[in-house]
Amino acid sequence: MILLGFVSNASPRVREGLVKPIRMACLVFSLLLLVLTTGMFFQYFGNVSWMDIQFNDYEYMASYSWIDSLGINWTVGLDALSFPMVWLTTFLLPVTIIATWNEKYGATYFPLLLMMGGALIGVFVSLDLFMFYVFWELTLIPMFFLILKWGGTDRKYAAQKFFIYTFTASVIMLLGLITLFFLQEPNTLASAGTMTGRSFSIPELIDSARTANVGDNWFLGKTMQNILFVMLMIGFLVKLPAVPFHTWLPDAHVQAPTGGSMLLAGVMLKMGAYGMFRLPLSLFPHALYHFQLALMIIGMVSLVWGAIVCLGQTNLKKMVAYSSVSHMGVILIGIATMQPMGWAAALFMMFAHGIISPMLFAVCGAFKHHYHSMEIGAMRGMAKHSPWLATSMMFAWMASLGLPLLAGFVAELMMLIALWHMISLDGWSIWWMVGPALVLALTAAYYLWSMQRTIFEGGEETQPPASMAGQIIPDISNSEKFAMLILAFFTILFGVMPWIALDMMDDWTKQIFEGLIVFVGKGGA
């Protein structure tokens, strides 16, 4: 319904003189969206009780036919899986706009951000395989331009690498989707009069998968499930990104402008995890079981490898980018535990990381903006020169390393518990705990170390970095302060009261799990 409006915000081409009104319009519009989704949460619109949504049931459903002869409909809807993501997107949009208030070429920059947000929301609300894919690809275009126009020195390389990597993965995913589409039984009711006799609807697909997965019968058969699972997962894993497909991420992040990084890390990475939950998890329980070990290993490697690489980074933004890889590993592990708790942990991690990582990148952006360098050694004794920046940096770093009472902690704790569950219930080796435990220490190490080198070291005699060449060292601007404060506020809010979002996620994962456990217990492997 109203969600349709989200997408039609293609940027108008405008002259430089219009920067201010456009910036204002973008901000107002994104705030409007935020109010709207928040209103949805507080049940102002349509009296939705998020706790009561059954699995594969959706609120605010609306459908428009697009290409009838192929059975393509534009169906949108929200459930407990997609709603937090949609809210997150609408929340980050105004925050990003505020945080990067003074970005150059604003007349195209801010509309691009909005377009990006529109495409992201499109991904999360689409309940049609085809539209899902369309929006999935559509997110690439604004991001490509954001990196290319506002990025650092190597931006051309980074933008192209980013585009090609993700595009390659998603076309393979597309082939998987199409194969899946044709492997469905022709559905005469829903798709009468189409050329192919099938429809792209995700709810229908999940329905038929769940009715087919009975006893020893598997939806599409075991082998086919595995093949399709792999094809879809390639698309999702590259987007996530998991080691060994992660190399585009540090490049893209380092070169991207602050606003781009904030959206990229905050929401775009979650598309991969969202896709995993939406499709393979719901459709291919056998394959999930089959590849559990592989997923676990990929997750562990991402987690540990990301953390180890972080230790060696001298570039602040690159370090934060690799820490994203590490955190995405947590999501994968959460999924691979095959516990409802683990899945809820993964979902909450998506959400928490979506709030924390924009803050990390906002700090990096401010650092770069004021000290003209991303090198960790470039600025020493920041606490003295720029107390605001130093405080925000410290807060963000702490949140990311999982300080209790902050949002990241909840997710990590849940993941650890789920891992214990897996070890004790499903008889996995206890050595699986070593990785996360190690990483807890490593994460603390690299964050604290970098903090020590930038914020504190140097003491009273600290000289400003050479790159500043005698200028007065500024602190961050008011808009940046404001954005940091909002982000910090929500980090604390969701750290202290995680149930606001966690409850609905928990409910959703339990339901999907109940649908699955029958098979894992019964027919699996």
Added chain:
Amino acid sequence: MSDLKTVEPFGEGFISALCPELILFAGLILLIVIPNLGSGKFRIPGTQTRVPWLLGGNRFKLTSDPRLPSWIAVLTIGTSFVMTILSFQDGVERTAIVSEGGTQILMINAFSRVFELIFFGALTLASFACMNRLDVKGIGAKLSTEELYNNRRQGDFYILMITCALGMSIVALAQDLFVLFIGLELASFSTYVLVAFFKESKSGTEAGMKYFIVGSVASGVGLYGLSMLYLWAGSLQLDVLATTFAQSGNEALPMIGIGFVLVGFGFKVSAAPFHFAAPDAYSGASSPVAGVLATASKAMGIVGLLRILLIVAAPESSEDGTVWLVCLGLLSIITMTWGNLAALGSTNPKRMLAYSSVAHAGYMLAAITAIGAWNWDETLSGDPGEAAVVVLAALIFHLMVLVAFKLGAFLVLSVLESEGGGSKLSSLGGLAKREPFLAVAMFIFMISLAGVPPLAGFVSKLLVIMGIVKVALGDMSEALSTGSELGLSDVHWVWWLALAMVINSAISVYYYLRIVVVMFFEEAEEGRSGPLPNGWQVRFAILVCLIATLFMGVASEKILQICETAAQSFNYNWA
């Protein structure tokens, strides 16, 4: 299925059936005659009376205007285009033009009409854009020899455009391989000259020569193949050949004959390994002409391939159908991979587009393979022709939208070319600052070529892949729903063609993006920072292409239906 209506030449219904072609023919004659009209008078012998008979003498002001031929050509082809569209309104009547002996010569149905639409659409846009490409200096002022010469050859160029359209539409209509060959040669010869027409660039003549030599060798081989087929079947009628092939198609003679004919058409669609002349020809020819080669001429080759492979050598009728099926599948993979890899390395945007057009030929061959596979393989039986219609509709749709974004891309290059050169990547530099409209249009064309949703290029590529996958999976969905265990080895091998296509489109993204990067983020070449040459015609043509690219991506429903009817009418055994 509508009943077949037969019409004898100049009999009842002849004019309405062949309306677009007749308009073209009339326009051709007008184009030859009108610019030559003058004040010449004829003195009746023995008297002093002079009757103005218009030929010779001083030309009138109107008829000597060098812009006149272009307008006549555009109006002619444009009118044919509109007439073709109008004929869709209440369903295309299936009409055959028969000779006195009763043999079918031409067949008018939805299939041929759709292809006429493609040909005329591409040629109208190209001729329209050429108004800016060919230098026209006003009359009256003192002109140099060069300028006079340029004004003089206006007529020649547009005559060739019209003959090209005429030849192509004959190919689409032909029911007899000989008629088809005549149409093919008419169109081919026009394009040979068109390629060589622009002498501003040194490579123009060379390109024309190369294209002519390779093309005529290919035609010669094709003609040799036709003669073999005639020797074997005693006729070149498509239906006669089809029935004979069903009886004795596995003999050596028809196989060799068909192989030779394929060489001829393979050259036209620029499939590897017959594509070598294409990059030279495209980069040497002026951009609008190259655009015609990449769209209309390619569609013409596809019609030929479809007729030969799916009507004559219809694989369901012969056990040896697999031979060409496998060959064609391999050929398609080679073609698309080769095209894409070569495009990666080329720094000339026109050559790059040429190679990308080779890659697109590969995708089309993959689609044809899939149609053949469906027909041949009995294990894939379902509704007869169900999947074949899907693939064929996808193929036609692909050819249609190709006109929008491929031609559009060439037209953008054409603007640069008339400024002084578009054969280097750097000549696109700074386009976004110099003329944002062109840069945005080129950006849309490029990502549409790469297949990014929701543009036309994405929908068409998606449809082709979907069609192939559908063929490959056949009735597996039924088997799966009954609980049987199937793996990748049970999938028909054409599925791998879809995989190859997918991977190839991922490769292609790189070189399309490179153009975008140069346009938006690199400075203009030395001395090329000023505004681009004027010309509303070419910009209008680009705008039309742009709108079509967006429209056919977002609102493809209606056009898809047209393609579906066209596909159904291709072979009436399917419907």
